[in-house]
Amino acid sequence: MNDSVETLWRYYKETEFLLTQSLSSQLSFAIITAHNPRGEVLTPCQNGLLDRQLQHEIYRLGLPYRAMIGSSQDRKHMEKSWVVATDKASAIELGRLFNQNAIYYVEADKLQLVPCLLAKEEAFLGAFSLRVNRVQEFPDIV
Template sequence: MDDVFAQLWQHYLDSCFLLSQPLSSSLPFAIITAHNPLGQVLEPCQNRLRDRALQGDIEQLLVPYRIIIGTAADLSHMEKSWAVFVSKVQAAELAKKYQQNAFYYVADNVLSLVPCLAGVQEQQIGDFRQRVRIVSELPEICD
């Protein structure tokens, strides 16, 4: 793993999540974004187009889903994401389609970072609820 990717991976491990209301973690779910494929920062309009396409793909699965914002702990970087109640295999297919380095998976309240790339191992991060901040309103994402 090169230094740039190692630094990006560490950012993924340090992420928090913004929700407007609590999510039950009694059922497993994935957290997936379409923003910034392969870690390359895109223009906001490009990320919005990718997000709409991902939402369309999620809707076709006919499963519950909710908006969730993935963010740096200091809120310096945010990406609109989706909490999607699918299997890890289905989540991996979506994440790969949208060229993501990884996605998160929550099972029994344990947050894991699941790579979409060969040579990187899945990592358990810890208690999902400790990474969640409930906010009255989700921010508009203008990266």
């Protein structure tokens, strides 16, 4: 793997999550974004269009979902994402459909980084609840 892919993978491992509502620690769900496919940084307009397409696909599949934001620890990079109640295999396929390098999957509060397009091993990242920050409203993503 080249350095840029290794750097992306390291950033993915450090992600925190902004939510406006708490989630039960008993739930299993995926965290999926459509932003910046294959790690290529797009404009806010392009990412917004992809996000709406992903939301439409989740809705079409009849899956329960909720908005969230995946964020770097310093909040300099944020991506609109979706908590989606689905199994891991279906979540990976949805990530691949939107050209995502990886998704996150949470089972009983255990956070996993799961590759979709990258030839990497799943990474267990500890407790999801320790990476959640509750916010009153989502910040604007630019």
